Amino acid sequence: MNRIASVTSSRRKKQRGLVLSQLFIVAGFLALVWFSFGQNVLAPREQVRVPGRFGPLELVSKVEGSETLAQVRRLHGTDVNLVTAYIAEYAHGGERVTVWVGGAESESVAAELTRRMIEGIERGGAGFGNLQRLTIAGHGIFQVEGPGGKHFFYNSKEKVVWLTVEAADAMVVVERALKTF
Numbered sequence: 001m002n003r004i005a006s007v008t009s010s011r012r013k014k015q016r017g018l019v020l021s022q023l024f025i026v027a028g029f030l031a032l033v034w035f036s037f038g039q040n041v042l043a044p045r046e047q048v049r050v051p052g053r054f055g056p057l058e059l060v061s062k063v064e065g066s067e068t069l070a071q072v073r074r075l076h077g078t079d080v081n082l083v084t085a086y087i088a089e090y091a092h093g094g095e096r097v098t099v100w101v102g103g104a105e106s107e108s109v110a111a112e113l114t115r116r117m118i119e120g121i122e123r124g125g126a127g128f129g130n131l132q133r134l135t136i137a138g139h140g141i142f143q144v145e146g147p148g149g150k151h152f153f154y155n156s157k158e159k160v161v162w163l164t165v166e167a168a169d170a171m172v173v174v175e176r177a178l179k180t181f
Contacts, residue, residue, distance in 0.1 A: 083103055100162040102161075139178050
């Protein structure tokens with residue numbers, strides 16, 4: 001009888017060990033799935049790196065993250081479907097450029113946001129007028145008149161970029177922006 005009890009006890013120990021190792025594997029797998037979900041779905045999107053220089057101009061101020069998204073929403077009076085945003089101000093000598101960059105979920109969303117901006121300006125009442133379509137360095141951009149300098153905007157892949165330029169040669173600044181932002 002002792003032998004049968006010993007064999008039975010040994011089998012139970014092996015089964016418990018097997019069950020424990022299976023539970024450990026399942027727990028590890030669930031932890032990995034939870035971590036991946038947290039990093040890829042729940043975590044805020046990675047902020048875009050704001051360049052420290054823009055040609056000869058130096059970064060003098062920047063606003064990033066949720067604060068910028070809130071500012072953009074206040075300006076437009078609506079949710080503009082951006083997932084990232086920053087405002088960077090560059091200056092050197094008497095030249096100054098303010099760059100607003102909004103990151104959309106996709107190129108099509110960025111194009112839609114640009115279209116909505118065009119429609120809003122064409123309707124009037126936005127403080128900007130005289131919308132002009134230009135091609136600079138093979139890229140379609142828009143120029144508008146408004147307070148604080150010369151204003152340009154365009155979309156580049158999944159981004160919408162607005163520039164307020166106070167410079168002797170605004171077109172050089174816009175060409176540089178097309179390469180940078």
